[in-house]
Amino acid sequence: MKFEPKPISKEGVPAALEKAKRYRLLNEPPAAESICLDVLAVDPEHQEALVMLLLAITDQFDDEHSAGVRRAREVLSRVRDEYRRNYYGGIICERYAMAQLRHGVPRAGESAYAWLRDAMGWYEKAEAMRPTGNDESILRWNTCARILARNPTLTPPSVETYQPSFD
Numbered sequence: 749m750k751f752e753p754k755p756i757s758k759e760g761v762p763a764a765l766e767k768a769k770r771y772r773l774l775n776e777p778p779a780a781e782s783i784c785l786d787v788l789a790v791d792p793e794h795q796e797a798l799v800m801l802l803l804a805i806t807d808q809f810d811d812e813h814s815a816g817v818r819r820a821r822e823v824l825s826r827v828r829d830e831y832r833r834n835y836y837g838g839i840i841c842e843r844y845a846m847a848q849l850r851h852g853v854p855r856a857g858e859s860a861y862a863w864l865r866d867a868m869g870w871y872e873k874a875e876a877m878r879p880t881g882n883d884e885s886i887l888r889w890n891t892c893a894r895i896l897a898r899n900p901t902l903t904p905p906s907v908e909t910y911q912p913s914f915d
Contacts, residue, residue, distance in 0.1 A: 767783055784800050
């Protein structure tokens with residue numbers, strides 16, 4: 749048996765987004781994601797809903813891994829504002845790095861280092877075009893820099909060179 753989601757009203761969008769925020773704060777990202785999808789079914793280009801959806805997806809990186817990154821980047825491509833695309837591009841990378849560290853996958857330190865450096869690159873692009881008085885990209889860049897400075901297991905990927913055997 750398949751159930752089709754019921755549509756919400758356009759008038760209910762603001763209250764729905766408030767609920768989505770609340771669900772994210774309650775650490776229930778699947779519920780927040782569902783609400784954002786309901787909003788986007790009514791208004792496919794609703795920018796606040798797109799950003800909230802992206803954040804709800806990144807909240808689930810511990811469970812979804814690379815599929816979550818793909819989904820988040822698909823949503824990111826729909827964000828119209830270039831500053832926000834750069835800023836949230838950094839958020840995706842930063843959150844994925846932290847999820848990899850929590851899971852302790854093989855070579856997690858090298859992978860997390862690369863993802864954090866990618867995040868810093870996105871934040872630098874955002875910083876260059878940030879609105880006056882908006883330092884959020886600098887704050888995120890500084891967070892990444894401090895994570896890298898305080899964690900000696902985060903290192904650039906080692907380059908393994910092939911040494912042929914002449915036996």
